[in-house]
Amino acid sequence: MADYTNMYMTKKGRKLQAKAESGVLLKFTKVSIGDGQNNGQNIDDLTALISPKKDLGISGIQVEIDQCKIHSSIDNEGLTEGFYVWEVGLFAEDPDEGEILFGIIFAKEADFLPANGGTTGVNAEFEIIVIVGNAKEITAVISNTGYVSREEFNKLVIRLDATSQRAEKNTDDISKISLKLTNLEQSFSNNFTNNQFTEDFYTLDDVIVSRGVYDSVNKRLVM
Structure with missing residues (x-):
């Protein structure tokens, strides 16, 4: 995959981050990719990718102290037209506003994602590392599809x-x-007359009866 910049957190993303540090659940919902480029736009106010092309599922999440790793994969399934992946967005669920663009990442040099049905099949795993500070609870919507x-x-x-x-x-x-x-x-x-165990009254020596009667004919103890 191409080399990407650090994540830019949007204004709504920072607000949700503050809510998460106060105890609100931080729930990531999806990853999205597009071919929009950073040409000096005000990233703070972005609510969607500049030019979204394809949504990706989240395949896993790994929380480590003050950061978490969001696992996903890029594929060209269902893609009818190829494009250069210039932007990657991470979305989350805000309890007050619904799904928001939490942060966005731009490629320094983009890779081309070809359309499906050609000679090239594409599946590339990647992870997004998010600094979550003192967020109390973090989760993600895990996709049932994918790799x-x-x-x-x-x-x-x-x-x-x-x-x-x-x-x-x-x-x-x-x-x-x-x-x-x-x-x-x-x-x-067989009423224990043909005992199947290794040790029995036939092989035991010096039998001392402390209670009951020993039947010496049938080699058994009668209580």
């Missing part, structure tokens, strides 16, 4: 491996319990 990031995929693989190992251990434990139950059922079915 899993490499980091998220690796975490999922680790979780699946751990789950698989636990499942194998559980299967082994269940097999051992099943064998023990089978031995018990067999012993009960």
Whole structure:
């Protein structure tokens, strides 16, 4: 991807940031890209991209102390006409004003995003780092479509491996319990006269009966 400047926070974005630091939920909703260029416009008053072309979903959010990383990906699915990606916008939900343009980023040198259906398929993962200060609670609308990031995929693989190992251990434990139950059922079915266990009254020496009567013929203890 192209090299981009730091994010410019809009006036409405700064107001929402102040609300978030007072306890209001900071909820990011989407990322948008366009081909508008920064030609000295008053970015403070922007409420949308200069020339929006495509909305992107948010695939993940990672909060770290006073900043958070917004994960997304650029693709050309459904794009009928290619364009140079000069601007990237981050949108958030303001409890008083609805969805707002929280901040905007401009490319120093833009990359071209070709239309879909050509010889080039495009999917590029990226993240936007946002300084959130003392915001009490941060969240995002996570898109159900799109691609899993490499980091998220690796975490999922680790979780699946751990789950698989636990499942194998559980299967082994269940097999051992099943064998023990089978031995018990067999012993009960013949009134313990043919005990299935390794140690029994046939192999034990020096039996001392402290309670009950020892049946030496059938080799069993009668209580």
